[in-house]
Amino acid sequence: MDEKFRLGLIYGSTRPGRLCDTVANWAMAQVRRHPAFEIEVIDPARLRRDADGRLDETDVGPRIALADAFLVVTPEYNHGYPAPLKELLDASYEPWQAKPVAFVSYGGASGGLRAVEQLRQVFVELDAVTLRETLSFTEIWEQFSAAGDLRSPERAVRRMDKLLARLQWWAGSLRDARNRRPLQQAA
Template sequence: MPAAHASTPAYAPDEDAPLRVAVIIGSVRQGRQGPAVADWFLGEASALGGLDLDLIDLADVDLPLVMPGWGGSPDPQTAAALAEVSPRLAAAEAFVIVTPEYNHSYPAALKNLIDWHREEWRAKPAGFVSYGGIGGGLRAVEALRLVFAELHAVTVRDSVSLHGPWSGIGRDGVPRDTAVAEGAVKGMVGQLAWWGRTLRDARASRPYQG
């Protein structure tokens, strides 16, 4: 009988490599606060270190609401939009969704981006930065948790919740209670980084069986 030997994975991840995180602005509405909130978050997250942050603004992603049927191919304009955004989602090892709350849920443009992709989300963690109203966008986050579970993504428990422009967040997107908000970022990013690195190692050692 031949001697048993341990198999070597095709790719050995660098544990010290920065975690690649796609930060997605989910709102495209005129007058939105999403870019300001995202800029604030990027500053806070960058200061924590260990992250390679890629900002994806859905206002710059021209995906139609109607997808081709089974076996169909997207038109050239849609194909060009997918060629721009899909590789960035695929390269990401974790996601942060910056979203407002619209009618107790999240924006249609965000759902559209999610639905145009599948494998890109699998076996990767997602965290949330939400804003809006008394609830701080938490109902949008809870709805998104169900969607990402269906896509085999892992959502981290803690999130960053910023309450409406009339109370907890200024028009410049900077929270008024900076100490609480900065602590929330640190907690959420810490969980995201743990899951991101853990799942990166797991995907490298064995394919995910979805």
């Protein structure tokens, strides 16, 4: 039987009117063409919060723990990644360990790549493994039609297929490794 993997699709922006919905919807449609993945949406705007507005860590941790791999859909804000994404990453630790993370980024001139490079540093600290393959959209407001369709999809679809194939490889390899011996037992 073909292996199935739970893919945590993480939203980077919580801004009202965010383009993150458009980009994440497109990414989800791409993932759905790959039967190995089942999508679990992890959206900081829709997660449970306590009376002070802080993320409920007892809600976040189990969601991260269920996933075998992550796809982070993030914009760039002032050469960095959005604060709500950092809050999500900081809300748990062990559930991220020895799992692969890929990125779909977007923004203005940089296509969000500076945000991605910063996120790689954060994921190292969480013992997660970030992938080389990254899909990046520059001038994001020009890329999609009002209906949410990518205006020039060929290159993006090709890159996304390679990204997802590699993510599947990492998801399987790291799940096998975790099952053989949890990372905490290494030292």
